[in-house]
Amino acid sequence: MEKTTFFLALALSSGLLFTGCIEPSVDIPEQVAGLAPIYYEGDWRDIGAEPPQPIRELFKIYYKDSIIFAGESLKGIHVIDNTDPFYPETIKFIRIPGNSDIAIKGNTLYANNLSDLVAIDIGNLDDIRVLDRVRNAFPGGGSPLPDNYFGFFECPDTSMGAVVGWAEKVLERPECWR
Amino acid sequence: MARNLITALLLTALWSCAESDSEAAFSDSNTGTGGSLARFTIVGDYLYTVDNTTLNSFDISAAGEIKPRESILVGEGVETIFPLSGFLFLGTRSGMLIYRIQQGGVPQFVSNYQHVVSCDPVVANNEYAYVTLRASDCREAGPGAADLLEIIDISNITNPHVVASYGMDSPFGLGLDGQTLFLCEGAGGLKVFDVANPQNIQLLHHLTNFNAIDVIPLDGLLLVIGPDRIVQLDYTNIDDIRVISEISIGV
Numbered sequence: 336m337e338k339t340t341f342f343l344a345l346a347l348s349s350g351l352l353f354t355g356c357i358e359p360s361v362d363i364p365e366q367v368a369g370l371a372p373i374y375y376e377g378d379w380r381d382i383g384a385e386p387p388q389p390i391r392e393l394f395k396i397y398y399k400d401s402i403i404f405a406g407e408s409l410k411g412i413h414v415i416d417n418t419d420p421f422y423p424e425t426i427k428f429i430r431i432p433g434n435s436d437i438a439i440k441g442n443t444l445y446a447n448n449l450s451d452l453v454a455i456d457i458g459n460l461d462d463i464r465v466l467d468r469v470r471n472a473f474p475g476g477g478s479p480l481p482d483n484y485f486g487f488f489e490c491p492d493t494s495m496g497a498v499v500g501w502a503e504k505v506l507e508r509p510e511c512w513r
Numbered sequence: 514m515a516r517n518l519i520t521a522l523l524l525t526a527l528w529s530c531a532e533s534d535s536e537a538a539f540s541d542s543n544t545g546t547g548g549s550l551a552r553f554t555i556v557g558d559y560l561y562t563v564d565n566t567t568l569n570s571f572d573i574s575a576a577g578e579i580k581p582r583e584s585i586l587v588g589e590g591v592e593t594i595f596p597l598s599g600f601l602f603l604g605t606r607s608g609m610l611i612y613r614i615q616q617g618g619v620p621q622f623v624s625n626y627q628h629v630v631s632c633d634p635v636v637a638n639n640e641y642a643y644v645t646l647r648a649s650d651c652r653e654a655g656p657g658a659a660d661l662l663e664i665i666d667i668s669n670i671t672n673p674h675v676v677a678s679y680g681m682d683s684p685f686g687l688g689l690d691g692q693t694l695f696l697c698e699g700a701g702g703l704k705v706f707d708v709a710n711p712q713n714i715q716l717l718h719h720l721t722n723f724n725a726i727d728v729i730p731l732d733g734l735l736l737v738i739g740p741d742r743i744v745q746l747d748y749t750n751i752d753d754i755r756v757i758s759e760i761s762i763g764v
Contacts, residue, residue: 397729456577467579
């Protein structure tokens with residue numbers, strides 16, 4: 336009974352959330368290829384400056400005062416000194432778990448830290464500080480399903496921690512889809 | 514009908530008003546520059562963010578302090594935000610939405626331009642908005658969706674209308690500097706157009722030796738980001754655009 340209610344709620348919510356685009360499927364397969372959440376190990380609210388990191392997957396760029404800020408997918412920001420554009424130099428990596436977007440005013444960097452919005456003082460890159468945090472400013476933010484993904488996925492379990500990404504996995508009777 | 518007319522007149526008045534005071538009120542050298550795929554932007558004392566369905570504003574007038582303000586439901590599939598002269602242009606999967614920033618930073622809906630469902634960012638000047646529509650690898654893409662660059666006349670901000678449309682190959686981010694439009698085509702590289710005549714834009718260059726997702730034109734210096742590298746080009750002489758440096762995997 337409870338399970339039926341859950342399914343109804345799920346079907347209803349997925350229908351409400353994604354109206355127009357998706358026909359909610361109802362046949363749950365025994366086994367199917369899909370996506371499973373990757374949970375962040377440790378405290379995802381822990382933000383800090385690190386030595387330069389290798390570039391893996393960039394997707395956002397921001398520029399201010401001869402510094403390039405390049406977003407590393409869901410991990411943080413590469414800080415590149417571009418005083419001489421012929422010889423750009425990677426000087427720091429700002430670790431911001433679950434980050435996807437930034438903007439800067441003065442010495443303050445505004446970024447999403449998964450579903451939170453944070454203000455970070457970057458005046459001294461060796462000693463960056465979180466000045467303010469708005470919790471859950473982006474409900475459902477952080478790491479949603481990949482934009483172009485439609486199919487089954489493992490329902491995120493909030494007790495496992497914050498979802499920082501998605502990986503392909505063979506799922507047994509998955510109860511979530513879109 | 515009469516009410517619509519009055520609203521239109523009022524908005525036209527607001528637009529002309531915005532044009533005259535825009536530079537003084539909204540230019541802010543203290544703020545950086547984002548790419549066209551940005552979902553955060555700062556205008557004056559306000560940070561605006563979009564997240565799929567919502568346009569949020571935050572008062573950041575006090576350094577280091579974030580005060581949540583508006584949270585406006587704007588529809589489905591909002592992907593990008595681009596600020597210009599007191600307006601916010603939102604790229605969504607079903608079209609472009611235009612909001613005016615009112616007193617106190619409050620965004621007010623002005624108009625929209627609808628297109629078939631696809632993935633798309635937008636850049637603009639005071640006359641035209643340039644929107645790329647990507648159907649390739651965009652699973653939400655609706656029937657009839659194609660890979661396009663659309664040029665939309667926004668000189669009447671309340672009534673944006675398409676003036677020209679060009680076939681592209683899986684377009685992503687784009688950047689505008691005067692009459693030069695830089696358009697990223699992912700693995701297909703970077704296209705550079707002269708858009709002086711929107712009815713007849715000219716392809717000046719097509720650089721194919723790197724993967725381009727988004728760009729920032731900086732007055733002669735072009736920053737290009739791909740998934741695996743940052744490429745910088747010198748375009749002070751647009752006929753002789755050239756790569757000057759590259760940061761890639763492994764640094």
